Amino acid sequence: MARMARRPTLHDVASHAGVSIKTVSRVVNHEASVSEEVRTRVAASIAELHYVPNSFARSLKSGGGDTIGVVMDSIADPFFAELMSAVEARALDAGMTVIFGSTGSDPERERQQVERMAMQRVRALILAPVTGDHSYLERFRATLPIVMVDRQVEIGGYDIVAVDDRGLTRQAVDHLTERGHRRIAFVGNDVHFPTTAHRLLGYRDALAAVDVEPDPSWFPEGSGDEDEAFDVVTRLLAAPEPPTAVFAANPRAAMGAVHALHVAGRTDVAMISFGDFPMATTLTPAITCVNQDPHGIGVAATERVIAHLDAREHDRPDEHPLEIIVDTELVARGSGELEPA
Amino acid sequence: MARMARRPTLHDVASHAGVSIKTVSRVVNHEASVSEEVRTRVAASIAELHYVPNSFARSLKSGGGDTIGVVMDSIADPFFAELMSAVEARALDAGMTVIFGSTGSDPERERQQVERMAMQRVRALILAPVTGDHSYLERFRATLPIVMVDRQVEIGGYDIVAVDDRGLTRQAVDHLTERGHRRIAFVGNDVHFPTTAHRLLGYRDALAAVDVEPDPSWFPEGSGDEDEAFDVVTRLLAAPEPPTAVFAANPRAAMGAVHALHVAGRTDVAMISFGDFPMATTLTPAITCVNQDPHGIGVAATERVIAHLDAREHDRPDEHPLEIIVDTELVARGSGELEPA
DNA sequence: GGACTTTCTGACAACGTTGTCACCACCTGC
DNA sequence: GCAGGTGGTGACAACGTTGTCAGAAAGTCC
Structure with a gap:
């Protein structure tokens, strides 16, 4: 390949076709009032020179893209x-x-x-x-x-x-408490996002409704990513009184948590994910989730x-x-x- | 909120600070040779007017972004x-x-x-x-x-x-034939992409090496997406002589195919995916794949x-x-x- | 034939920025 | 006092495009 060439401009096309730049501009923008003869001549020059309009200049002129x-x-x-x-x-x-x-x-x-x-x-x-x-x-x-x-x-x-982060989480955790769960982990307790704090509130709401004071070890703070969720769940499962259900505060955490459950062979532990993720329906059991849409x-x-x-x-x-x-x-x-x- | 205002320019800042536009430009670009006194005055005007440089103008001047x-x-x-x-x-x-x-x-x-x-x-x-x-x-x-x-x-x-689409597919399908598979489906036979054609060649190579002439029903043409792969696999499993292994030509097709296998309760069917996908390690069995990186x-x-x-x-x-x-x-x-x- | 439209075309300014150059004021060294 | 810096500043052109306006050429009407 040869060295890259400078991009042709309206000027180049104009002098090649023997017209003014304004006329070329008109042809490019399909404006009326250009004679058929000139139009074809200019079009030919455009094609030959590989002219491509410069959107910087356009946007500058028109004051924004x-x-x-x-x-x-x-x-x-x-x-x-x-x-x-x-x-x-x-x-x-x-x-x-x-x-x-x-x-x-x-x-x-x-x-x-x-x-x-x-x-x-x-x-x-x-x-x-x-x-x-x-x-x-x-x-x-x-x-x-x-x-x-x-x-x-x-x-x-x-x-x-x-x-509605708080309300939906409340609803999801209610779903678990209604089935008798009391020791429920909250994984993906990510400090970067306000959302997580709201979800944590919903989690507390639901537990408070059944008079459970969550143990701090159930919702350790962290980065909220997949690997961390895996570690957290693995650790919790090994505890003397492991949770019987896991709520994952985001899909990445959910993927890590589910993986941990499968690796530990503990697919009997209930699980709800805030946010859907690929293959959630294919897993056994399929993963219940709050569809975040x-x-x-x-x-x-x-x-x-x-x-x-x-x-x-x-x-x-x-x-x-x-x-x-x-x-x-x-x-x-x-x-x-x-x-x- | 009030109506949106016009964006301030170097001119606006310049007249507000009582200097020339060039000086403002210098301040914006942290160029040397601006006296400390002027610099702070201009900086104040910039802050007060919420000046933001216009990258269209910059790119136009400098000939490209x-x-x-x-x-x-x-x-x-x-x-x-x-x-x-x-x-x-x-x-x-x-x-x-x-x-x-x-x-x-x-x-x-x-x-x-x-x-x-x-x-x-x-x-x-x-x-x-x-x-x-x-x-x-x-x-x-x-x-x-x-x-x-x-x-x-x-x-x-x-x-x-x-x-290396052809070679890797060959390798993957060899992996299956080495374990005794002969009826191997190829799902995700998408007509939009040349890649698929190369992968199909690799598939044929591998089968030819063990003297198998693939039945056309094993690699039906289609859109190559998840739903289609699901349908194809479901249909093939119901056939009188169903495939004992499935090769998915892309991750989307793999997800559909795996789902079909799980829904049909046929996780005994071997499966290899061209391209990894989320949760592939979590599934049982975990999905073997060509890591497309x-x-x-x-x-x-x-x-x-x-x-x-x-x-x-x-x-x-x-x-x-x-x-x-x-x-x-x-x-x-x-x-x-x-x-x- | 003149006044008027209509159709096509081009000159020129402007969009907001930066590079080039020139200028001014002040210094330094003789 | 003057030549020669040097540090700070501004005027102006240019980047490639489009909007405005004006003008040329040709046709239409009385």
Whole structure:
């Protein structure tokens, strides 16, 4: 291959075709009022020179692109991958494109990613916030609609699309206590996310309702990832009074926990996961879960973004911040219906 | 919330601070030779006005951004999600950012996405090509390094990072025939991707080596997705002479196939998956697979891209197209070691 | 034949930024 | 006193595109 060449511009095409740049611009944008003869001549030059419009120049001129920014923990997390996929599909319908950035659950990197998106002049931002100070967002607020997903942020006043963490967890753990479970572990007690704290509250609510004071060893703090959940469950199973049921606070933790149960041959231990995961239905027993509906959250968040942009477009006053709770339900599949030995 | 305001520019900051735009630009870019007094005054104005640099203008001026484009089937596919994640991490190290676009396995949409990336002036492109005519890529070739991942394209001369589809499949199916299997199904026979055709060849190679002529009903053509694989396996198990082993040509098909085996209570049927998937080790039996190493492919592709850009940077002649075969291995976990009944 | 439209085309400014150059004020050394 | 720095600052052009306006050429109407 030869050295990479400079990209041709409207000027290059114009002089090649013997017309003005404006005429080339008209042809590129399929504007009327270009004679057929000129149009074909210009089209030929475009093809010959491999001209491709420069969207930086376009966006600069038109004062912004048609892009929605999405910032979240990691694209490799199935929950976010599906959420992202839903956002992309819905945005595409609306003629917009999507860029994403991952935070790796690091507040500093979250800030960098948001900053980058602001520089890229995204029209709106969808953000799954990491725990930490979000006052930096205030700077962007006036010019950039921001919709939180999955998690609240300590400062109010932002749109948020999420599920009812506390209530759903309460419901899930009730599901276990109703079947007689009293020693119930809470794995995936991740300190990075406010969500986890809400889920932990729901867990406490449910236990309090049956007069159980949970032992601190049942919900050790940690990173909330797969390996940690595996270790936690393995350790708990070896304890003198092991839990008879496990609640996993997120799908990654659930996968680790389930693996631990299978490795230990203790599939008699009841199990409910907050958030579905691949193969959950195939396992024996199939895993009961709170379906967190990433697709639904993604779609709702994108709708919300579009509402904001529409309001702005038509010079209507901006939408008030809204708290959208996506409906989800407990999917009983077997593992959550096991009774204590 | 009030109506969205116009974004402040260097001009706004400059007049607010009573200096020239150039001085503001210097402060923003941390250039030396600005007096401490002016620097703090400008910084205050920047903070007060919530100034954020416009990267369109920057990129326009500097003639291109620092972005790598990635185009692939779907970000919701775990294989691509992990590949993407690896690319993003490696690119971030190199000070570049990543944008992605999904094709939905549609050749037309692939073209649109590539076109969009070219307009966005990505520095390089990583593409998982869909089956179809790729002559349109020629236009971009001269100005844009393109690295294919996972799949070849019918036209040669592009860099490609992939695994040895035919050889690995041969090896996997050999693994089954060595244990006495003769009736082996090939599910996920997807017509969209050239990869599948190569894997099918490896399958035929292995069977031919033990003098078996595969029955066409063992490898029905289809979409290659999870539901279809489920149906295919369910149907095959009900046949008068059902297969004693199943080879799944991709992870999605594997998940469907495994589910079908579990639902039918036929976990005695041997199974090997091309590509790992979540929970594969947790299932009973654990699923033997060819580890397709999306992370390794992503890293290798990004390295390749960086090599191209480096060459260009230093005015060296461009790298020759390379075919990089990422090493992978068969991971025996149990399901692939089952013997026929 | 003149006034008027209609159809096509081009010159030019602007979008927000940075690179180049020039300038001013102040210093240093003779 | 003057030549020659040097540190701080600003004017201006340019990046590639599109919007605005103006003008040329040709047709239409009285």
